[in-house]
Amino acid sequence: MGRVVQKYGGSSVADADSIKRVAKRIVATKQDGHEVVVVISAMGDTTDELMDLALRVSPQPAPRELDMLLTTGERMSAALLAMAISDLGATARSFTGSQAGVITTGTHGNAKIIDITPGRIKSALDGGDIVIVAGFQGVAQDTKDITTLGRGASDTTAVALAAALDADYCEIYTDVDGVYTADPRIVPGARRIPNISYEEMLEMAACGAKILHLRCVEYARRERVPVHVRSSFSYMPGTWVKDLEEGTRMEQAIISGVAHDRSEAKVTIVGVPDRIGEAARIFEAVAATEINIDMIVQNVSAISTSRTDISFTLPKTDGKTAVAALNALKDDVGFEDVLYDDQIGKVSVVGVGMRSHPGVTAKFFSALAEAAVNIEMISTSEIRISVVVDENDVDRAVRAAHTAFGLDSTEEAVVYAGTGR
Amino acid sequence: MGRVVQKYGGSSVADADSIKRVAKRIVATKQDGHEVVVVISAMGDTTDELMDLALRVSPQPAPRELDMLLTTGERMSAALLAMAISDLGATARSFTGSQAGVITTGTHGNAKIIDITPGRIKSALDGGDIVIVAGFQGVAQDTKDITTLGRGASDTTAVALAAALDADYCEIYTDVDGVYTADPRIVPGARRIPNISYEEMLEMAACGAKILHLRCVEYARRERVPVHVRSSFSYMPGTWVKDLEEGTRMEQAIISGVAHDRSEAKVTIVGVPDRIGEAARIFEAVAATEINIDMIVQNVSAISTSRTDISFTLPKTDGKTAVAALNALKDDVGFEDVLYDDQIGKVSVVGVGMRSHPGVTAKFFSALAEAAVNIEMISTSEIRISVVVDENDVDRAVRAAHTAFGLDSTEEAVVYAGTGR
Structure with a gap:
């Protein structure tokens, strides 16, 4: 009722x-x-x-x-x-x-x-x-x-x-019948997540889990609307996105899910003069094209040259525009080159558990190393770690992380006292 | 402008x-x-x-x-x-x-x-x-x-x-490029009417000319909106529907056009007791079904029987409903039978000229007689005469009327001082 x-x-x-x-x-x-x-x-x-x-x-x-x-x-x-x-x-x-x-x-x-x-x-x-x-x-x-x-x-x-x-x-x-710990097409042992917090779902959506729109999750979190994602082809419960109280949890997995995204490309600006304001000018030029950029990494400046490299990711569909905008800036700013790489993928582990569990980063990176996956870029939030890897390494990286964090199973590993309502 | x-x-x-x-x-x-x-x-x-x-x-x-x-x-x-x-x-x-x-x-x-x-x-x-x-x-x-x-x-x-x-x-x-004196598929010598009054266009539309909706013409007449009906495939002028002032006419054809309609059927109620109120009861029963009836004819009562026949026309699509409603009334009213005939057609001559020209009816009927067309029902307004004939006689009747009223030509017979705007 x-x-x-x-x-x-x-x-x-x-x-x-x-x-x-x-x-x-x-x-x-x-x-x-x-x-x-x-x-x-x-x-x-x-x-x-x-x-x-x-x-x-x-x-x-x-x-x-x-x-x-x-x-x-x-x-x-x-x-x-x-x-x-x-x-x-x-x-x-x-x-x-x-x-x-x-x-x-x-x-x-x-x-x-x-x-x-x-x-x-x-x-x-x-x-x-x-x-x-x-x-x-x-x-x-x-x-x-x-x-x-x-x-x-x-x-x-x-x-x-x-x-x-x-x-x-x-x-x-x-x-589909809910949000999974990873894309089941890549990880056969992936499991449906019965409950997930707004924060985790936001990170999952931002990192390539396409099941819910980012803006929708933001709205739900702001208004505290419980959202039940489920299949219209079955009557099975799906995934509840809602406030998760600590007391209702019998067991908290460290990581809720592994997301991946192949829709981005990487732009690297090589040899940027290491002066105050140069990075701002570069990103102002990109912002003027109304392109949303995602991860940004600036290398430590090489002392011998006083120059640095700046890399960022953006939707592949915007790559051409961004590179053109940057090249127009080349002589003015005085950087050396613009490199463009659309053969990349982003793999992210998401979970509120990493707040209270140290060593998540180490576990993630060593799993990737064991799977012979090279990390090109790193970005983190309080409940997420994302890496950019070669496009051909994405599936292997997802599987390695899923296994390392104990998510593989034949039954649901994340169990709550009450499943949904 | x-x-x-x-x-x-x-x-x-x-x-x-x-x-x-x-x-x-x-x-x-x-x-x-x-x-x-x-x-x-x-x-x-x-x-x-x-x-x-x-x-x-x-x-x-x-x-x-x-x-x-x-x-x-x-x-x-x-x-x-x-x-x-x-x-x-x-x-x-x-x-x-x-x-x-x-x-x-x-x-x-x-x-x-x-x-x-x-x-x-x-x-x-x-x-x-x-x-x-x-x-x-x-x-x-x-x-x-x-x-x-x-x-x-x-x-x-x-x-x-x-x-x-x-x-x-x-x-x-x-x-199509305007309103014609008759359907050109039936009358090869039919001509486009450059100007027609609202009243005539209303009668034409009500009598089966499908080029303009009846309600549209009523609206135009009430609000005095000049309407230009023309082809989107050419830049030729079409037909103006508007107020026609007598002074602007060089020649007034008696009849502006001949319309026909094959969408109606005829219902005849045989042997209705010739008492006050019986006809009202019958048409109340039909009205209750929300059917629009068109022509109504009541024969003179046969003195020997004190009974009369009532015929009316209605859209063929409503025939079944009307006959059922009438049969339900049969014992109550005490009429003898309900006959249904959907093999009919209606042919109408329309023109404001018949207001000032006597003998239009005679001319129309004698043209039909010469073409061996039998008239089943007659209905008239101030500027229209309609007859119901056998379906197979419709084309012949339209052609006969068109010729009799001098509408056949290779050029436009109805000429006004100014052709529209």
Whole structure:
């Protein structure tokens, strides 16, 4: 009994039969006595198809109009889902993001949620209806134009609605059954994590675990919304992302999971004069291109030359732009060269346990050494250690770390007193 | 110089190339110095495809949700058209019906426009933008739900916007180049009518001329909006529907056109007791089924039996329902039988000229007699005479009337001092 927000992704509503199946699941939740709000993505490849259509009409579609176009995908699936629910004898009402009160900034294609004013949703819930909200979209506060939140942001819509509606929890339905200790395609012994803290999930998401969007996890942590990531193809429990109290733990694994990411490239600026302000000028030039850079490493300056090397990682898709911006700066700053390497991968171990367990770094690095993996860059946070390695070493590094921290098993190693709710 | 509302139908924006072609035409109108508001239909068969999708999900889709689904079609084409216009160097903004201020009743699937509050459109026009409005849709005044105006009602949206914006005229772009004196597929010598009065166009539309929706013409007449029906595939003038002043006419044809309609069926109730109130009871029963009936004829009562026959026409699609409703009444009213005939057609001659020219009826009927066409029912208005004939006689009847009233020609017979604007 309570209020639940559920989010179903595009693969869960890919065709008419899938929509009917999801409708049954939603009605069952309602019949269990819950008030249900559903956030829905566009069917299967709809968004890609609409994008193709736009590109056939215009080489660089106007962003405002692209948002108007792309948001129809979620409206279609929302309406179809409401129809399917009605056929099962329940009452359902679909709402656009605008109707649902999702108020955003005006940045078309990548708007941020500013506020949720869920008056219409609450009225519908009070009237006993199941509410279906088109995900991925909102309305700009200033212009009242239709906006999109960026791809994959239906998860964020769901968590934001759960917070605004004071829901008991938010369920994210997807095509996998939870968050794993490592990618099961690389580590056959990887296990589903039944519970994970917001902080760990944030690090996992930032380090390449694609199951939840970074912004969604940030929102959930800020608003303390418990999130249940689970499969729409089974009724098994998935992974709960929530506040984990120490007292509820029977055993705390040092490391919760091993994440990896092959989407980044490494840029090295060789022979930067070791003067105050040179690094700032370089990163200002990169920032001006609006590229998000990730890890940054500056070597100790070689005393004989008074020059240093600076390396950073960034999305491969932005590599060309960044290298061009840096080369334009070459004579001005007086560095020697810009090297670009997109044959890299990032491997990260994440766990709140490393706060209280010394020696995690040593254990990680010696595992990598035993697996003959060379470390190119290192970056750490309080609960994460990331290394950049050669692309061909990524799988071996992930497996070595997973084994070293005792995560391999045939049953779940991380056990809590209560699994979820 | 002035303000123009243009409406483009689905066949004018069937694919990316068509959208780009229409965009050029719109930008040319803007460059001529006009303020331009465009009402757009869904691309090609989009609405049918969305309906198919709905029926795959639900055998009887919930009307509110069907409106949510179907309105995405026009939103897509509106956004795409705005993109294409932007690429030509003009600025364009697309609006949903709701954003454009199209306020309607709450009857999903067949809502009526109550009001237009075009504040956002006016702001965009003031800012120099071309405005694109998704046709066929609005927002319900009470519930704020998305509504549709019924199929083909984008024409009505265009005329209503032209009235609300005090536009100089409304152009309806379609795949034919105007209104003809008869269907050119039946009468090879049929001619485009350069100018026609609202009253005549109303009768033509009501009698089966499908080029303009009846409701659109009613709206145009009430608000005195000049409507130019023309082809989106040529720059030739089409047909102007507007107030025709007597003084501007050099020659007035008695009949403006011959319309026909094969979509109706005839119901005859045989042997109705000739008592006061029996006819009312019968039509109350039909009205309760929400069927629109068209022509009604009651024979003179046969003195010997004190019974009469009542015939009426109605859409073929409603035939089954009406016959069932009437049969349920049979014993109660005490009539003898219900006959149903869907092998009929209606042929109508329309023209304001018949107000001042006696003998039109005689001429029409003798033309039909010479063509060996038997008349089954007759109905007249001040500017129209309609007959119901056997389905197989429709073409012959149309040709006979067209010839008898001097409409056959190789050039336009109806000439006015000024042909439109």
